[in-house]
Amino acid sequence: MDLKVDSLKCTGCRICEFACNYHHDDSISPIGASLMFYQEEKKNYYGMMVKREKSLYLGRPEGEQVLLPGEQIEGASASAKPILLRIACDHCEEEENGPVCIQVCPYGVLSMEGE
Amino acid sequence: METMNNYNGVILIVDLEAQECTTEDLDEELIEKALGGAAINMALYEQYRDRDPLILGTGFFTATFMPAGCAGVMTAKSPVTGSIGHVPFGWQTGVEFKLTGFDFVVILGKAQNPVRLWLHDGLSDIDDSEDIWGQDVWQSTDKIRETYGDDMIQILLIGKAGENKVSLAQVSENYWGSKDKFGFGAVFGEKNLKAVAMRGLGALEVAEGFFQKCIELQNEIKGGAIAGKAGLKDIAADLGIDAAVIEKIQGLTHRNDAGYNCAYPYYTYLKYRESPDTMAMDGNAEPGCLVSDLSGFAGLQAAGLDPAEAMEQCCRLGLEPAGAGRQLKAQGSSDIAGLDQLATSGSCEGLATWPLENSNEAAIAGITKAFSTAVPPKAPFAQDSGADGWVQRQALAYTLGIDPVIMLMATEITEEKLVELIQLSAEWDEFSADDLKRITSELVQRSA
Numbered sequence: 001m002d003l004k005v006d007s008l009k010c011t012g013c014r015i016c017e018f019a020c021n022y023h024h025d026d027s028i029s030p031i032g033a034s035l036m037f038y039q040e041e042k043k044n045y046y047g048m049m050v051k052r053e054k055s056l057y058l059g060r061p062e063g064e065q066v067l068l069p070g071e072q073i074e075g076a077s078a079s080a081k082p083i084l085l086r087i088a089c090d091h092c093e094e095e096e097n098g099p100v101c102i103q104v105c106p107y108g109v110l111s112m113e114g115e
Numbered sequence: 116m117e118t119m120n121n122y123n124g125v126i127l128i129v130d131l132e133a134q135e136c137t138t139e140d141l142d143e144e145l146i147e148k149a150l151g152g153a154a155i156n157m158a159l160y161e162q163y164r165d166r167d168p169l170i171l172g173t174g175f176f177t178a179t180f181m182p183a184g185c186a187g188v189m190t191a192k193s194p195v196t197g198s199i200g201h202v203p204f205g206w207q208t209g210v211e212f213k214l215t216g217f218d219f220v221v222i223l224g225k226a227q228n229p230v231r232l233w234l235h236d237g238l239s240d241i242d243d244s245e246d247i248w249g250q251d252v253w254q255s256t257d258k259i260r261e262t263y264g265d266d267m268i269q270i271l272l273i274g275k276a277g278e279n280k281v282s283l284a285q286v287s288e289n290y291w292g293s294k295d296k297f298g299f300g301a302v303f304g305e306k307n308l309k310a311v312a313m314r315g316l317g318a319l320e321v322a323e324g325f326f327q328k329c330i331e332l333q334n335e336i337k338g339g340a341i342a343g344k345a346g347l348k349d350i351a352a353d354l355g356i357d358a359a360v361i362e363k364i365q366g367l368t369h370r371n372d373a374g375y376n377c378a379y380p381y382y383t384y385l386k387y388r389e390s391p392d393t394m395a396m397d398g399n400a401e402p403g404c405l406v407s408d409l410s411g412f413a414g415l416q417a418a419g420l421d422p423a424e425a426m427e428q429c430c431r432l433g434l435e436p437a438g439a440g441r442q443l444k445a446q447g448s449s450d451i452a453g454l455d456q457l458a459t460s461g462s463c464e465g466l467a468t469w470p471l472e473n474s475n476e477a478a479i480a481g482i483t484k485a486f487s488t489a490v491p492p493k494a495p496f497a498q499d500s501g502a503d504g505w506v507q508r509q510a511l512a513y514t515l516g517i518d519p520v521i522m523l524m525a526t527e528i529t530e531e532k533l534v535e536l537i538q539l540s541a542e543w544d545e546f547s548a549d550d551l552k553r554i555t556s557e558l559v560q561r562s563a
Contacts, residue, residue: 008394011373011380014207018180018376022326028179029214029318041266042253042290044369044384044405045396061394103330104180106337106378 005059016101034089132224151175153513156190166223174516178213180329183521185375193297200297211269214315231310244309272310274433276458280304294489340496346371414440419449432458437467478502485562494523510555
């Protein structure tokens with residue numbers, strides 16, 4: 001199972017990042033999250049990245065993309081780089097109500113897919 | 116000092132004249148007395164009244180899991196009203212502010228030369244700003260982000276109108292204007308303060324159980340009257356704004372964006388230099404403008420300007436759009452170049468008003484002029500609670516750090532639930548609805 005992003009439903013409210021960080025270390029901050037909002041603000045272009053165990057998943061407005069180690073993130077700005085240092089998404093396996101990012105998202109952007 | 120949940124526990128004092136920054140502890144006693152946001156801003160304003168203070172504050176719930184807990188508040192004497200004004204700043208700016216490690220910032224006096232305040236990771240720098248003085252808001256935002264090397268930096272800043280200290284000047288949130296209807300752009304300009312740049316990689320503690328209670332409240336909100344609605348156009352339709360304004364917004368809408376943890380996205384990005392349907396990252400570098408000020412947009416349309424492009428020009432100049440539209444209409448001018456003239460020498464004749472019949476505006480002004488008129492004067496999608504109800508909801512929003520537009524429309528955020536969440540956060544079992552009412556009433560009275 002992996003986290004999936006329907007980027008066109010996203011409004012950039014970013015609560016998913018903060019909830020993910022809270023899951024990992026019980027504090028409010030965006031810096032320890034396994035998923036990350038990135039943007040080109042003047043163009044209103046934005047999407048979400050998810051650090052997976054062995055890849056990086058990009059939920060972009062144009063569609064999804066999965067990058068394997070060594071592949072470049074095309075077009076992502078400086079704000080997107082720190083995702084590579086983050087802890088991978090653990091699917092919130094020990095959370096009673098499932099992934100916290102899915103629980104908090106007001107817009108139904110996130111879901112789990114696959115086996 | 117043991118830090119309370121929801122806060123960093125730090126007040127920053129910035130002396131622009133002496134070019135010095137110092138910090139003080141944010142005492143729990145002050146939080147007990149005023150909770151946060153505009154109410155603590157008022158206490159700090161009164162403490163430093165003799166030094167022309169500009170206070171930036173965060174609310175009790177800013178940057179927590181509280182639904183719509185995205186707002187910070189600026190407090191100063193308004194050049195427009197001559198009395199105290201409180202300007203909420205939101206989207207991502209309020210959250211970023213609290214995560215810098217400062218809960219409140221008191222900015223005193225005037226710098227000799229143009230400066231900007233750079234708040235990051237518990238540090239504060241007063242940096243020279245000659246490099247961007249004279250540049251517009253968009254250029255300055257780009258330059259600040261480039262200089263500090265991070266495009267997620269959130270910025271409160273001024274453009275030409277603020278530098279020229281005209282009372283129509285508006286403090287901008289990044290590129291996009293703000294809810295500043297009080298001429299705080301001129302307050303920044305008077306202080307030679309070009310910008311407050313913020314990047315927060317700090318962390319806040321919240322009470323155990325708070326997260327789950329906030330999810331429950333957010334679920335109630337999104338399943339309530341706002342369900343199925345989005346963007347400025349649905350607010351405009353509900354309020355009864357002119358159909359031509361709604362048609363214009365609808366025709367140019369690219370996406371609707373939300374402030375931090377807001378279940379209603381009322382920031383609408385309008386694209387007019389490429390198709391609104393374009394989602395790709397390539398293409399025009401500046402294809403449109405993010406609009407949240409409905410009264411400003413309608414005011415520019417009423418003046419006969421193309422409202423989308425005129426909004427962009429107001430954003431670039433740091434000019435309050437509703438007042439600017441009103442002035443141009445009075446002059447019989449529909450020339451966009453008139454905005455540049457207003458940013459040079461225009462003045463604001465009273466608070467901007469909404470193009471609505473039967474609104475509460477006059478009655479609200481009879482109670483207080485301290486809260487931003489960028490917020491609709493009646494609640495979208497909810498039963499109108501009259502002027503007293505509007506003022507109370509705004510006082511709550513400004514104190515607790517909740518987006519003031521969402522606070523109006525999301526009646527699921529009841530005072531009972533707020534009291535419960537305050538009790539849980541602060542571990543104050545005795546805190547009551549009467550305490551909350553006392554704090555908001557005092558805020559209104561002291562802001563007069």
